[in-house]
Amino acid sequence: MPFVPAQTEVNLGGVSVSTWTYGNQVPGPEIRLRKGQRLQAPLTNNLPEPTTIHWHGLALPNPMDGVPDLTQVATQPGQQFDYDFVPPDSGTYWYHSHVGTQLDRGLYGPLIIEEPADGADYDDELVVVLDDWIDGTGTNPDQVAAELRKTGMAPMTDMGPDAGITPKTPMGADGGDVAYPYYLINGRIANGPQVKNYRFGQRIRLRVINAASDTVFVVGIPEHNMLVTHTDGFPVVAREADSVIMGMGERFDATVTVESSVPLVAVAYRKDGFARLNMRVDNRATTVNVDDFATQLANTSPLDTATLVATPEVNLPAGDPDQVVEWRLAGPGKGYEWTINGQAYDPSNGYRVEPNRRVRIRYVNESKMVHPMHLHGHTFQVMAENRAAGQLLVPKARKDTVLVAPLATVVVDVDTDNPGKWITHCHNTYHLESGMATFFHY
Numbered sequence: 001m002p003f004v005p006a007q008t009e010v011n012l013g014g015v016s017v018s019t020w021t022y023g024n025q026v027p028g029p030e031i032r033l034r035k036g037q038r039l040q041a042p043l044t045n046n047l048p049e050p051t052t053i054h055w056h057g058l059a060l061p062n063p064m065d066g067v068p069d070l071t072q073v074a075t076q077p078g079q080q081f082d083y084d085f086v087p088p089d090s091g092t093y094w095y096h097s098h099v100g101t102q103l104d105r106g107l108y109g110p111l112i113i114e115e116p117a118d119g120a121d122y123d124d125e126l127v128v129v130l131d132d133w134i135d136g137t138g139t140n141p142d143q144v145a146a147e148l149r150k151t152g153m154a155p156m157t158d159m160g161p162d163a164g165i166t167p168k169t170p171m172g173a174d175g176g177d178v179a180y181p182y183y184l185i186n187g188r189i190a191n192g193p194q195v196k197n198y199r200f201g202q203r204i205r206l207r208v209i210n211a212a213s214d215t216v217f218v219v220g221i222p223e224h225n226m227l228v229t230h231t232d233g234f235p236v237v238a239r240e241a242d243s244v245i246m247g248m249g250e251r252f253d254a255t256v257t258v259e260s261s262v263p264l265v266a267v268a269y270r271k272d273g274f275a276r277l278n279m280r281v282d283n284r285a286t287t288v289n290v291d292d293f294a295t296q297l298a299n300t301s302p303l304d305t306a307t308l309v310a311t312p313e314v315n316l317p318a319g320d321p322d323q324v325v326e327w328r329l330a331g332p333g334k335g336y337e338w339t340i341n342g343q344a345y346d347p348s349n350g351y352r353v354e355p356n357r358r359v360r361i362r363y364v365n366e367s368k369m370v371h372p373m374h375l376h377g378h379t380f381q382v383m384a385e386n387r388a389a390g391q392l393l394v395p396k397a398r399k400d401t402v403l404v405a406p407l408a409t410v411v412v413d414v415d416t417d418n419p420g421k422w423i424t425h426c427h428n429t430y431h432l433e434s435g436m437a438t439f440f441h442y
């Protein structure tokens with residue numbers, strides 16, 4: 001499928017904006033392949049500035065990773081670049097621009113790699129792409145970034161030593177740095193939602209993707225439980241949940257049996273507003289008050305998919321780490337700088353690790369804000385402390401993006417089996433743009 005990013009007018013369900021898109025639509029066109037099929041995406045850049053495409057979550061060959069300065073030269077306006085590779089794993093992924101603040105325009109879309117067995121235990125699929133939207137509403141993401149650099153966005157001071165962490169606010173009191181006028185599901189604002197028609201009792205597989213730039217979401221459906229089956233593409237031991245929290249870049253799959261007409265709601269965590277999509281069953285009107293439900297959803301104790309357990313076939317082989325890398329996350333400093341181990345991102349200065357080894361990464365959050373930390377080219381295994389068994393670390397979900405709560409540490413293990421230069425960064429667009437990235441190489 002050719003990709004020609006360009007400036008476009010789009011209607012977000014009642015609000016028209018001028019923005020940058022793939023294929024004149026938000027989200028960009030869905031890519032759907034069967035496992036083993038080749039992804040061919042020739043890019044022609046019709047934007048006024050350089051761009052790249054990153055294929056989020058895939059263990060792809062390094063030159064296809066789409067990181068400017070690190071894995072390729074960004075494609076200049078009018079120029080072309082050929083993305084061409086075979087995605088190695090099935091699951092729910094996505095693609096997006098990896099240059100500047102372009103992700104916070106409309107430059108993202110879903111990427112689904114199907115397994116032969118997919119569809120055996122559900123009747124239909126629903127891809128749900130979440131976003132926070134500001135572009136074309138009187139400002140644009142470059143202006144947002146400039147404003148943040150100017151005002152600095154001082155850390156909140158009244159949160160106490162725990163940074164405001166409670167069961168209902170597991171990621172702390174700070175909901176982000178940007179107040180967005182709109183939150184979207186599949187490119188539609190909450191007042192002009194997409195409507196999906198179902199029959200009573202149909203089993204739907206949800207594939208939920210958080211493509212936002214500065215918004216963690218809590219997702220739920222009134223009167224229904226979700227059976228969470230995958231996170232970041234990889235299967236987990238299925239678990240029922242009435243709400244799931246997801247950072248920017250994270251995905252989860254869940255099955256739900258629809259029994260009444262309801263909205264699917266994604267509340268912006270510790271912000272004002274929500275996104276919605278309407279699931280209509282047998283053409284009936286809903287009896288749910290969406291505002292009340294959103295308030296209720298904001299007060300649940302949501303499931304963090306990092307705490308789920310990988311199914312045995314996707315566990316990394318048991319083994320102790322050969323090497324430990326610690327990445328301390330801090331900010332914001334002067335001029336809204338965010339750092340890892342005291343350094344802002346420098347594509348010429350990374351961390352050397354050994355090939356064909358088990359590397360343990362410790363993401364240590366020294367700031368009072370949550371950071372969804374993402375590693376390219378690998379799916380790590382989250383390792384959680386098992387207090388009952390002393391300080392032992394036990395394997396949890398396989399993931400590529402994980403929420404690191406304020407003042408918390410998240411430990412993940414990864415096998416170095418895909419050589420190259422692999423960036424790790426906060427998936428908050430403005431933190432990444434302000435330095436919160438580094439890379440390892442082997």
Ligand code: C2O
Nearest residue numbers: 054056249374425
């Ligand atoms: Cu989804 Cu480096 O990004």
Ligand code: CU
Nearest residue numbers: 371426428431
């Ligand atoms: Cu961050």
